[in-house]
Amino acid sequence: MAKVHNWQLGREMSYPYEAPQGPRRQFAAVFNINRCIGCQTCTMACKSTWTFSQGQEYMWWNNVESKPYGGYPQHWDMKILSLLEEANPGGQKWDSSVKEADTAPYGVYNGATIFEAAENTKAGQPAIGYIPTDLEWSAPNIHEDTAIRFQAGATLPEHPTWFFYLQRICNHCSYPACLAACPRQAIYKREEDGIVLLDQARCRGYRKCVEACPYKKTMYRGNTRVSEKCIACYPRLEGGDPLTGGEPMVTRCISTCVGKIRLQGWIDDEKSPLNFLVHKERVALPLYPQFGTQPNVYYIPPRWVPRPYLRQMFGPGVEEAIAKYANPSHELLGVLQLFGATQKLIASYEITADEAIGFNAGGREIVRVPIVEPVIVRPPERLNIT
Numbered sequence: 001m002a003k004v005h006n007w008q009l010g011r012e013m014s015y016p017y018e019a020p021q022g023p024r025r026q027f028a029a030v031f032n033i034n035r036c037i038g039c040q041t042c043t044m045a046c047k048s049t050w051t052f053s054q055g056q057e058y059m060w061w062n063n064v065e066s067k068p069y070g071g072y073p074q075h076w077d078m079k080i081l082s083l084l085e086e087a088n089p090g091g092q093k094w095d096s097s098v099k100e101a102d103t104a105p106y107g108v109y110n111g112a113t114i115f116e117a118a119e120n121t122k123a124g125q126p127a128i129g130y131i132p133t134d135l136e137w138s139a140p141n142i143h144e145d146t147a148i149r150f151q152a153g154a155t156l157p158e159h160p161t162w163f164f165y166l167q168r169i170c171n172h173c174s175y176p177a178c179l180a181a182c183p184r185q186a187i188y189k190r191e192e193d194g195i196v197l198l199d200q201a202r203c204r205g206y207r208k209c210v211e212a213c214p215y216k217k218t219m220y221r222g223n224t225r226v227s228e229k230c231i232a233c234y235p236r237l238e239g240g241d242p243l244t245g246g247e248p249m250v251t252r253c254i255s256t257c258v259g260k261i262r263l264q265g266w267i268d269d270e271k272s273p274l275n276f277l278v279h280k281e282r283v284a285l286p287l288y289p290q291f292g293t294q295p296n297v298y299y300i301p302p303r304w305v306p307r308p309y310l311r312q313m314f315g316p317g318v319e320e321a322i323a324k325y326a327n328p329s330h331e332l333l334g335v336l337q338l339f340g341a342t343q344k345l346i347a348s349y350e351i352t353a354d355e356a357i358g359f360n361a362g363g364r365e366i367v368r369v370p371i372v373e374p375v376i377v378r379p380p381e382r383l384n385i386t
Ligand code: SF4
Pocket: 169, 170, 171, 172, 173, 175, 176, 177, 178, 179, 196, 212, 213, 214, 215, 216, 217, 218, 229, 293
């Protein structure tokens, strides 16, 4: 059992795998929930690229679910939260009085992670978990657009009637439960970019990864009897797409996003816009950090949703994140314009008085967008009136 520092929990934790040193760079993404329109273009872009074949009908590596009732597989998060609670009754609490900018930005989580809960229950599993039933996998967009009780009137900061879209892909976790649980060592984390991949030649379909992943993002394929998962579109990241002439490109689900809610980059690189959003501005938060896998997909939480629900989902950084998003600094406003602005990977950026500029890893400019859209008034001679 290795001891690792999980910065999202603000403390050391047990991880049941003697992991090699962390990757040189870590793939990461930020999703701005406030801008998602639930169109599922991302979902279909992933499916039409990677999982359209026989046996993959129920594989939705990218899915967008309507919270609070929707989920794919159904109830995945409520089930994991209940398992944590069973293993450690009443203990899932944060101490937000102890904060350190780099090592404990949200305070300290004093509850049990999925790894620690398994240790406590002594069931011999690397992580607590479960294998969803066929029924739970059968309805990828159940309860779409279903809000909680109707009550007239809605003003910020919180709406009494609410739902929101939660966009989900594999989190390419720093401490992946899927990897730790695989008895065949078929799952590995790439040293060059932290992407978590599953070697189908080694997999024997035991579904230990499906059981252990708290986000339920590995999926079993009945006709080949092996598991599959999101590959972070690594051929695009490696520059294999002729469209960009060998330049690293963002994933399919990110580049096709109609609402321009997604941004991809390197979380550990000081110059990256991702690093700014997560570590410096702290406007983007991890999904269920208490699970303990240190996920690398981050979310700007929805402004209108009751805070207790958001705190359970994104941890105690919610108030600060929403306050920053509601009154953005000039730099944040600029970085938000870079979402969906190019298919190439933005490695660093610069914000001027009125423009946001993105650069590739070599320092060459790849995108330039205005921070405030110019207003253009149609001249009187061109008005559509007779
Ligand atoms: S989200 Fe699940 S499948 Fe993806 S790396 Fe984390 S534990 Fe593994």
